[in-house]
Amino acid sequence: xxxxxxxxxxxxxxxxxxxxxxxxxxxxxxxxxxxxxxxxxxxxxxxxxxxxxxxxxxxxxxxxxxxxxxxxxxxxxxxxxxxxxxxxxxxxxxxxxxxxxxxxxxxxxxxxxxxxxxxxxxxxxxxxxxxxxxxxxxxxxxxxxxxxxxxxxxxxxxxxxxxxxxxxxxxxxxxxxxxxxxxxxxxxxxxxxxxxxxxxxxxxxxxxxxxxxxxxxxxxxxxxxxxxxxxxxxxxxxxxxxxxxxxxxxxxxxxxxxxxxxxxxxxxxxxxxxxxxxxxxxxxxxxxxxxxxxxxxxxxxxxxxxxxxxxxxxxxxxxxxxxxxxxxxxxxxxxxxxxxxxxxxxxxxxxxxxxxxxxxxxxxxxxxxxxxxxxxxxxxxxxxxxxxxxxxxxxxxxxxxxxxxxxx
Numbered sequence: 001x002x003x004x005x006x007x008x009x010x011x012x013x014x015x016x017x018x019x020x021x022x023x024x025x026x027x028x029x030x031x032x033x034x035x036x037x038x039x040x041x042x043x044x045x046x047x048x049x050x051x052x053x054x055x056x057x058x059x060x061x062x063x064x065x066x067x068x069x070x071x072x073x074x075x076x077x078x079x080x081x082x083x084x085x086x087x088x089x090x091x092x093x094x095x096x097x098x099x100x101x102x103x104x105x106x107x108x109x110x111x112x113x114x115x116x117x118x119x120x121x122x123x124x125x126x127x128x129x130x131x132x133x134x135x136x137x138x139x140x141x142x143x144x145x146x147x148x149x150x151x152x153x154x155x156x157x158x159x160x161x162x163x164x165x166x167x168x169x170x171x172x173x174x175x176x177x178x179x180x181x182x183x184x185x186x187x188x189x190x191x192x193x194x195x196x197x198x199x200x201x202x203x204x205x206x207x208x209x210x211x212x213x214x215x216x217x218x219x220x221x222x223x224x225x226x227x228x229x230x231x232x233x234x235x236x237x238x239x240x241x242x243x244x245x246x247x248x249x250x251x252x253x254x255x256x257x258x259x260x261x262x263x264x265x266x267x268x269x270x271x272x273x274x275x276x277x278x279x280x281x282x283x284x285x286x287x288x289x290x291x292x293x294x295x296x297x298x299x300x301x302x303x304x305x306x307x308x309x310x311x312x313x314x315x316x317x318x319x320x321x322x323x324x325x326x327x328x329x330x331x332x333x334x335x336x337x338x339x340x341x342x343x344x345x346x347x348x349x350x351x352x353x354x355x356x357x358x359x360x361x362x363x364x365x366x367x368x369x370x371x372x373x374x375x376x377x378x379x380x381x382x383x384x385x386x387x388x389x390x391x392x393x394x395x396x397x398x399x400x401x402x403x404x405x406x407x408x
């Protein structure tokens with residue numbers, strides 16, 4: 001459990017502040033909505049601050065706009081627009097209520113561009129380091145359809161869920177990552193310092209070394225002679241590949257490769273499906289037409305390969321085909337059973353509710369699969385680490401028996 005400080009809009013439009021205890025940010029948002037509050041900002045209180053209020057404030061003010069700042073900005077802007085406040089005035093409020101000078105400056109820049117005649121999406125697109133491409137695309141669709149407040153609320157929810165999911169993954173992978181770093185350190189130590197000493201002993205006896213030992217000794221020589229060059233070459237190659245992946249062609253190739261990977265691909269597809277269903281269900285529940293909702297939900301996928309597949313389905317819907325039937329070309333996202341449930345819900349007029357339910361079920365399955373994958377990764381990593389070190393140990397022990405024959 002954690003303590004959260006919040007600012008929110010009451011039903012009468014007044015801003016209130018307070019704190020609550022929750023299991024996480026999503027639980028805190030649910031509690032606030034249960035009280036009839038529209039969240040403006042939500043911050044988890046540091047343990048030291050929660051234990052003793054009124055102490056010295058030693059918080060370091062970063063010049064970078066964090067993901068939490070962007071989430072708070074998005075949620076507050078959605079709440080203000082939903083309360084009937086104009087976009088220009090809402091941006092002024094955000095500028096004044098910013099939690100850091102960097103955020104205040106950025107929100108002011110967005111406001112000035114909007115006042116100069118830009119759309120909100122175009123104003124945000126001028127700052128790609130703050131507003132991701134998918135974010136801007138969804139805002140653009142929300143502006144065009146006249147339901148910007150609903151889209152912004154969904155974006156804020158997506159940001160909160162992704163941050164919570166990322167935190168769980170990082171926490172779960174911390175121990176295996178530490179093991180991997182230690183194993184690499186031990187491996188380098190053996191190859192650079194330990195094995196050369198054995199090599200001198202073997203050379204003194206003039207014994208013929210087994211093939212495994214020769215391979216290990218050869219690797220040790222390469223590490224000692226060309227180790228820095230190898231590291232430099234790998235760094236240059238990684239930098240070149242990273243830049244290529246940032247290009248449109250490289251980004252599309254990388255996204256396709258990730259989707260086709262056996263373990264990560266299905267998880268990415270499930271996460272994209274949950275985002276798509278939740279976004280579309282929420283928009284339909286708010287009275288947004290199906291075609292407009294599909295165009296917005298498509299841009300929330302974050303993977304161009306999936307966006308292209310859904311775009312084909314949208315064209316079929318525009319031609320008059322039912323949604324469930326039109327999604328048959330998106331097998332990476334929607335299984336046959338899911339398409340059938342969508343078709344039944346569409347016929348019964350409960351499409352928005354069914355899509356939100358599918359998103360909840362998919363997110364639950366995704367959470368369980370991630371926990372299983374992380375739990376499985378740890379023993380597998382330990383096995384490979386033990387196998388590497390064990391192989392080196394065996395390769396160094398086998399020649400000892402050969403040396404004993406020479407001594408006799």
